Amino acid sequence: MADPVWLLVMFDLPTLTKEQRRTSTAYRNLLLDQGFSRAQLSVYCRYLINGTAALPVINFLKATVPAEGYVRILQLTDRQWAGGWHLFGTKYIEPEAPPDTLLLF
Numbered sequence: 001m002a003d004p005v006w007l008l009v010m011f012d013l014p015t016l017t018k019e020q021r022r023t024s025t026a027y028r029n030l031l032l033d034q035g036f037s038r039a040q041l042s043v044y045c046r047y048l049i050n051g052t053a054a055l056p057v058i059n060f061l062k063a064t065v066p067a068e069g070y071v072r073i074l075q076l077t078d079r080q081w082a083g084g085w086h087l088f089g090t091k092y093i094e095p096e097a098p099p100d101t102l103l104l105f
Contacts, residue, residue, distance in 0.1 A: 002050035004078040007057060009036065009044045011071040023066050030064060051075065 009031060013024040028044075034057065036044035048054045054075055065071045086093040 002052060005048050005051050005054050006076045006078065006081040007036075007046045007048065007054055008039075008074040008076060009046075009061060009071060010074075011042050011069055013042075013066055013069045020068070023068075027064075027066055027069065034060065047078075 011027065013027060014020045015024050028038075031044045032038070034046070036046040039045050046057070048057065058073060058075070061071065061073055
């Protein structure tokens with residue numbers, strides 16, 4: 001069985017005009033609607049059960065990049081994600097546990 005993965009989406013979208021701000025907000029909401037969590041202002045992450053489950057999500061994200069946007073998508077194994085450091089000032093924060101998966105039966 002394949003290992004769980006995290007998708008990390010980082011983006012820069014222009015926000016100089018009212019229309020650009022609307023587009024930026026719509027993209028953030030799109031990520032939230034797709035099950036992503038906000039890690040930072042323009043960084044969102046999502047836990048998936050394996051890399052195969054990530055493919056449709058990646059394809060969807062590729063198809064929805066705003067015309068003036070720059071989006072980077074990284075796929076990390078659960079082990080790589082857990083090996084990261086979470087710092088808030090000089091305080092270390094333990095990485096969060098993976099979310100529970102939904103069981104259907």
